[in-house]
Amino acid sequence: MKNFTRISRFVITCFVFLMWIFYFYSPATNAEPSWKHVINIPYVSSVENTKWGLMLGENNTSVYRNSFNGIKISYDSGETWTDLSLSERGVTDLNYQQGIVYATTYNVVNSQTGLFFSQNPGGVWIHTGPNVSASKIGRDESTIYLGTYSNGLWVSSDEGTTWTQMIGTGWYGPKIEMILTSKDFTLVATNNKVYKSHDKGQSWTDVPELSGKIIRSGYIDQTTAMIGTFNNDGLYRSIDQGKSWQKLENFENHRIGGMTKYRHDIYIGTISPNSNAFTVFRSSDEGVSWEDTGLNLPYSGTTGSDATWVFSYPGFIYFSTLDSGVYKYTVPQDSYDKFSFLEIPWEYSDENELIDKVYSFFDHEYPFLGTGMPEPDASKNTTLNFWGERAPQPRLFYSSHDGIDFALPYGTPIKAPAPGYATYYYCFACGHTIHIDHQNGYRTTYMHLQQDELITTNTKVWIDTGTTIGKVGLTGNTTGPHLHFAVLQDKNFNGTFSDNVIDGRVDPFGWLTNNLSDPWKEFSWQDESLLRTGNRSRYLWQHDIHNTSEFVVPGIDKTITMDNKEIHYTNLNSTLPGTILLQSGNKPTLDDSQKELKYVPSTSAFLDFFDTVGNKITILSGILKITLDISGIDLHDILPDTLKIYYLDENGLRWIPMETIFDSLNNKISTETNHLSHFAAFGLNNDSLPPVTLFQITGIQTDEWFTEYPVLTLSEQNNVENATILYKVGKDSEWKEYNLPVTIGQDGIVEVFFRSLDANNNLEEIRNITVKIDTKGKWKNKIIVRSATFNTN
Numbered sequence: 001m002k003n004f005t006r007i008s009r010f011v012i013t014c015f016v017f018l019m020w021i022f023y024f025y026s027p028a029t030n031a032e033p034s035w036k037h038v039i040n041i042p043y044v045s046s047v048e049n050t051k052w053g054l055m056l057g058e059n060n061t062s063v064y065r066n067s068f069n070g071i072k073i074s075y076d077s078g079e080t081w082t083d084l085s086l087s088e089r090g091v092t093d094l095n096y097q098q099g100i101v102y103a104t105t106y107n108v109v110n111s112q113t114g115l116f117f118s119q120n121p122g123g124v125w126i127h128t129g130p131n132v133s134a135s136k137i138g139r140d141e142s143t144i145y146l147g148t149y150s151n152g153l154w155v156s157s158d159e160g161t162t163w164t165q166m167i168g169t170g171w172y173g174p175k176i177e178m179i180l181t182s183k184d185f186t187l188v189a190t191n192n193k194v195y196k197s198h199d200k201g202q203s204w205t206d207v208p209e210l211s212g213k214i215i216r217s218g219y220i221d222q223t224t225a226m227i228g229t230f231n232n233d234g235l236y237r238s239i240d241q242g243k244s245w246q247k248l249e250n251f252e253n254h255r256i257g258g259m260t261k262y263r264h265d266i267y268i269g270t271i272s273p274n275s276n277a278f279t280v281f282r283s284s285d286e287g288v289s290w291e292d293t294g295l296n297l298p299y300s301g302t303t304g305s306d307a308t309w310v311f312s313y314p315g316f317i318y319f320s321t322l323d324s325g326v327y328k329y330t331v332p333q334d335s336y337d338k339f340s341f342l343e344i345p346w347e348y349s350d351e352n353e354l355i356d357k358v359y360s361f362f363d364h365e366y367p368f369l370g371t372g373m374p375e376p377d378a379s380k381n382t383t384l385n386f387w388g389e390r391a392p393q394p395r396l397f398y399s400s401h402d403g404i405d406f407a408l409p410y411g412t413p414i415k416a417p418a419p420g421y422a423t424y425y426y427c428f429a430c431g432h433t434i435h436i437d438h439q440n441g442y443r444t445t446y447m448h449l450q451q452d453e454l455i456t457t458n459t460k461v462w463i464d465t466g467t468t469i470g471k472v473g474l475t476g477n478t479t480g481p482h483l484h485f486a487v488l489q490d491k492n493f494n495g496t497f498s499d500n501v502i503d504g505r506v507d508p509f510g511w512l513t514n515n516l517s518d519p520w521k522e523f524s525w526q527d528e529s530l531l532r533t534g535n536r537s538r539y540l541w542q543h544d545i546h547n548t549s550e551f552v553v554p555g556i557d558k559t560i561t562m563d564n565k566e567i568h569y570t571n572l573n574s575t576l577p578g579t580i581l582l583q584s585g586n587k588p589t590l591d592d593s594q595k596e597l598k599y600v601p602s603t604s605a606f607l608d609f610f611d612t613v614g615n616k617i618t619i620l621s622g623i624l625k626i627t628l629d630i631s632g633i634d635l636h637d638i639l640p641d642t643l644k645i646y647y648l649d650e651n652g653l654r655w656i657p658m659e660t661i662f663d664s665l666n667n668k669i670s671t672e673t674n675h676l677s678h679f680a681a682f683g684l685n686n687d688s689l690p691p692v693t694l695f696q697i698t699g700i701q702t703d704e705w706f707t708e709y710p711v712l713t714l715s716e717q718n719n720v721e722n723a724t725i726l727y728k729v730g731k732d733s734e735w736k737e738y739n740l741p742v743t744i745g746q747d748g749i750v751e752v753f754f755r756s757l758d759a760n761n762n763l764e765e766i767r768n769i770t771v772k773i774d775t776k777g778k779w780k781n782k783i784i785v786r787s788a789t790f791n792t793n
Helices: 002-024 779-787
Strands: 034-039 044-050 053-058 071-074 082-085 091-097 100-105 115-118 126-128 134-139 144-148 153-156 164-167 178-181 186-189 194-197 215-220 225-229 235-238 246-248 256-262 265-271 277-283 304-310 316-321 325-330 338-342 358-360 382-384 390-392 404-406 413-415 420-427 431-437 442-449 461-463 468-471 483-489 524-527 530-533 539-541 547-552 558-562 565-570 578-584 597-599 605-611 619-629 644-648 655-657 661-663 668-675 678-684 693-698 711-716 724-729 748-757 767-773
Touching (some): 044 316, 100 134, 100 144, 134 178, 144 178, 178 225, 186 215, 215 265, 225 256, 256 316, 265 304, 277 316, 420 442, 547 558, 558 578, 565 578, 605 619, 644 668, 655 678, 711 748, 767 779
Parallel strands (some): 044 091, 091 134, 338 539
Antiparallel strands (some): 034 325, 044 053, 071 082, 134 144, 144 153, 153 164, 186 194, 215 225, 225 235, 256 265, 265 277, 304 316, 358 404, 404 483, 413 468, 420 431, 431 442, 524 530, 547 578, 565 619, 578 605, 605 678, 661 668, 693 711
C-alpha cells in the first residue's frame, strides 16, 4: 500500500509539472493579435515615427495624380491623418534623427527637388544636397547619406553644407534602393549590389554574398544587420558588422517588403508560405524562430514598402503598402517572459499587496549575498531591480541581495504559494527557514521565521497551496520583522539544487524592462574548474503588477484610473503626443530624517510620460490632477490632518510634500502637478514611540552573585495592547517570544537581551542586562583570582 501511495504521489507530481509547463512555460501574448487598417490610400512610399507624430510620405508618379503627394502626419498613433507639408513633391523616403526630419522627393517644384529637412515639420523646410530626384535618406550621429534615382550616393559630414558623391560617377550613378545606418557601420543597396562602410561613408566595399540581389528593406544595429530581398531570394543576416552573411532558411525564397525592430523583436513583411498572402512575421530571438502576427493581406504583386514603430504601452508597429496604405499592429502588452505558478504567500485582501509590500529587491547585477563573492567597488552600494532601475541606498535596498523582502508584521502566517516538498533549514544569518521544492525545477525559500509552528523541523513533507508553513519572525540576521523570499532554479535539471546555489538564483518578478538586457543573465565567472553564468529570471507570480496607460493626443483632456488611483490631465504636453503610464509601486523607503512619516498602504505609484520615440519626459506642459481613494485603508496610526501626497525628488533620496486637498467626506486626497515621478501618500505617525520593556530578576543573591538560578520577568511599561516581548539569554543566537517568567539556567556572567514590538510595528532598541550566577561556588572565586595582583619582588 505504501509503494502504491508513493507511485501515486509521483504520478500526480509529474502530471502537475506537465500541466504547469503547458499553461505557463512560455512568454505571455494576447490571444488575438490586433491589426488595423488606419489609412487607405495608394502610393505610400514610407512611414516614419517622429517626436511630433507618425508621418507618411506619398509618391504618386501618375500623370493624372490628384493626391496631396507630400507628407501626412498623425498625432494620435495613426487613427487620423492631416496633410502636413511638401505637397506635390512626391515624397520617396522619410528619416527622423536627432530632432530633425529628413524627406527625399522625386518631383521638381519651384525648381527644387531631392532632399529637404526640418526641425519644425509644420513650419519651414530647407532644401539641401544635389538638386536631383532622391530615393533614400539615412544618417548616423555625424554623417548624412543621400540616395538618388540616377546619380548614386552622396555623403555629407558637415550637416548638409557640402556633399561628396561616393557611389556612382557624375550624373550616371546607380539608383539607391536602401540605406541602413548605425554607429559602427553603414549598408547601401543599389539595384544589384550591396556596399558597406566602416568609416562614416568615406570608403566603400561591395558585399559579394549579396551580389545580384535586389535589396529594399532591412534593419541594423551596432553589430547585427538583417536585410530582405525583393527578387524572391529570402532573408539574410550578418552578426559581425556586415563582414559575413548567412541566409535564413525560414522564408525559403520569398519576397521581403518592409522591416523594423522594436525593442527586442524584429518584424518583417513577406508572403506567407501557408496562405500566399502578404503578412508580417515577428522574431524575438534575432531570426531563429518566427511567428505570424496575422496581417494576411491578399497578395496582388506588391509587398510592404516601409515599416516603423511608435513607442507606447503597448507599442505599435506600422507597415505601409503601395496599393492600400498603412496598417497598425498593437504589440502584445504582456510579452515578457512568464512562468506563473506562484500564489501570494500570505493571506491578502488585495492582490496589489504583492508589490506594495516589497521594500528590498533582488539585485540583478551581483546577487551574491552570503556567498563570499565580492562586488566591484562601483556597485557595492547600488541595487538594480527588475524594472531596470539602479540606485543607491536608501532609494533601493539592498546591494547584492539575492531575494525579495516583504514588509509583513511579526506573526503573519506564511502560506505555501504552490504545492511541493517542504524541508527545514537553519543558519545564523537566515534563522529558521523553510525550503519548498515545487517539483518543477524551482525551489522557494522563506527566512527569519519564528521557531514555533513551523511546518517541519526534520523530515521532508508534502504540502499543498495555501498550507501555513510558519510565521514571520525575527530569527537570524535581521533588524526588523519581515519575510525574506528567494527562488532557486535547478539549472541543469539534475534533481538537486546544491550545485546551483549561486548561478541558479532568480528574481521571482523576472526582468520587466525591454530597454535593457538583464546583466545577471549575462554575467559569468570561474568557479573552481567550472565556468558559470548567471540565470534568466521569469515572472513567476500568478498576479501581475497593475498598470494602465493612455496614448495622449495634444489638446485632449482625459481621465485614467487604476485601482484606487485616478489621473486627470488637461492640455497635457500640448505640442507633442506620447504615452502616460501609471503603474503600482513598491513600499517607499525613507531616510532617517523622515522616519516620523507613515506610509499609507496602496498609494505608491509610478507616473511616467514617454514621447513617441521612447524618451522619458519628467516636466510637462498642462496640469495633472492625482486623486487617491483611501477608503477602506486602515489609518488608525496616522494623524488625518497630516495626510499629504509626496513625490520622490530627482536624486531619489527624499520625499517632497505636495499641496494636498483632503476630501474627508469621500475619503479622497488629491494634488495637482506637472512633474512626473514616484508618488505616494504619507502622514505623521500618531504612534511612533516604541514600547519600553521592564525587567525584574529574582532569586537568592550574595555579593551581587545569584547562588540559585534566578527568574527573569519581563513586562511592557505602559501595558500596550498586543505588544510582543522578545528576549534571548547568553549565547542564544535567536530571539524568543516571552510569555511566562524564564529561569536563567546558566552559571557565570550572563548577558540577557530584550526588546518589545507593538501592533504598529514600532520596535524597541535592543537593551541588555548583565546577570552574575554562581550556583556551585566556582565562578565568584575564579573572578577574584583573575583580578588579583601578585608582587614577586
